Amino acid sequence: MGNHRAQRRAPRPAGIVTPRAPGGRRRATPAPKHPLTGLPMVPTVAGAVAVAVAAGGAATAGAGKADAVQQVQSDPASMQAPAFSEFDTLGMGADLDQRQQAISRDSERDALQDAADTRLQSAVESQARQRNAALTNLARSAETQAAKIKKNAWHLPTTGYHLTARFGNSGGLWSHNHTGLDFATATGTPITAVANGVITETGYDGSYGNKTVERLEDGTEIWYAHQSEIDVKPGDRVIGGQQIGHVGSTGNVTGPHVHVEVRPGGGDPVDPYTAMIYHGLQP
Ligand SMILES: [Zn+2]
Numbered sequence: 001m002g003n004h005r006a007q008r009r010a011p012r013p014a015g016i017v018t019p020r021a022p023g024g025r026r027r028a029t030p031a032p033k034h035p036l037t038g039l040p041m042v043p044t045v046a047g048a049v050a051v052a053v054a055a056g057g058a059a060t061a062g063a064g065k066a067d068a069v070q071q072v073q074s075d076p077a078s079m080q081a082p083a084f085s086e087f088d089t090l091g092m093g094a095d096l097d098q099r100q101q102a103i104s105r106d107s108e109r110d111a112l113q114d115a116a117d118t119r120l121q122s123a124v125e126s127q128a129r130q131r132n133a134a135l136t137n138l139a140r141s142a143e144t145q146a147a148k149i150k151k152n153a154w155h156l157p158t159t160g161y162h163l164t165a166r167f168g169n170s171g172g173l174w175s176h177n178h179t180g181l182d183f184a185t186a187t188g189t190p191i192t193a194v195a196n197g198v199i200t201e202t203g204y205d206g207s208y209g210n211k212t213v214e215r216l217e218d219g220t221e222i223w224y225a226h227q228s229e230i231d232v233k234p235g236d237r238v239i240g241g242q243q244i245g246h247v248g249s250t251g252n253v254t255g256p257h258v259h260v261e262v263r264p265g266g267g268d269p270v271d272p273y274t275a276m277i278y279h280g281l282q283p
Pocket of ligand 1: 181182258259
């Protein structure tokens with residue numbers, strides 16, 4: 001901002017003739033007050049412009065100039081240098097055209113400067129808007145994250161796996177279509193709770209082998225099967241991602257894996273793959 005003001009008061013280019021009264025002060029010595037009257041310069045300039053407009057006609061004092069003068073008046077600080085040099089040194093006999101030119105030149109320059117200030121102001125406001133938008137986005141993403149945690153985010157049940165059997169697959173191993181999703185990984189690999197919940201059942205269950213049932217907060221049952229070891233007991237509260245057992249090959253299997261079932265409300269199983277996608281996971 002300081003640079004703008006400094007440039008505004010820079011000396012005019014050489015070659016522009018500005019009459020001076022004998023002994024008049026030079027424009028390089030701006031003063032806030034009229035040297036004779038001691039009054040602020042603004043009314044003087046406004047008066048001079050009025051005279052110029054009245055005497056000189058429309059050639060240099062059109063509507064656009066009037067606007068510029070208006071802007072000049074609204075910014076006293078910008079008045080000091082030109083006001084003093086132009087109007088203090090112009091005597092009664094000075095040529096009106098020159099006076100008008102001086103007024104026009106200063107008015108236009110100040111109008112340009114004001115336009116530049118307006119652009120700067122716009123840029124600042126634009127940056128403020130962008131910053132506010134960024135902050136709003138940040139707050140939204142934090143809310144989303146908080147909502148996710150509150151909603152009891154799901155976790156994958158094990159690591160280093162590949163899927164070997166999908167929900168609904170049929171085959172010799174099962175009397176019905178496959179009721180879960182099989183995550184095949186090395187024996188002993190930790191099995192972790194899919195989400196927060198309570199362990200409701202553990203133990204050996206025929207073709208399931210070692211099985212653990214967890215009831216989630218929304219009533220959905222998650223069944224984990226074929227464990228080599230079970231690390232929890234009925235009544236245990238677990239949180240998503242907490243270790244509850246180890247991958248094994250107990251029950252009716254051809255290799256080590258954890259068989260996971262998703263049973264909303266403890267009823268019939270649904271496709272765990274779809275359920276995990278729904279809960280933001282990519283099995
Ligand atoms: Zn299975």
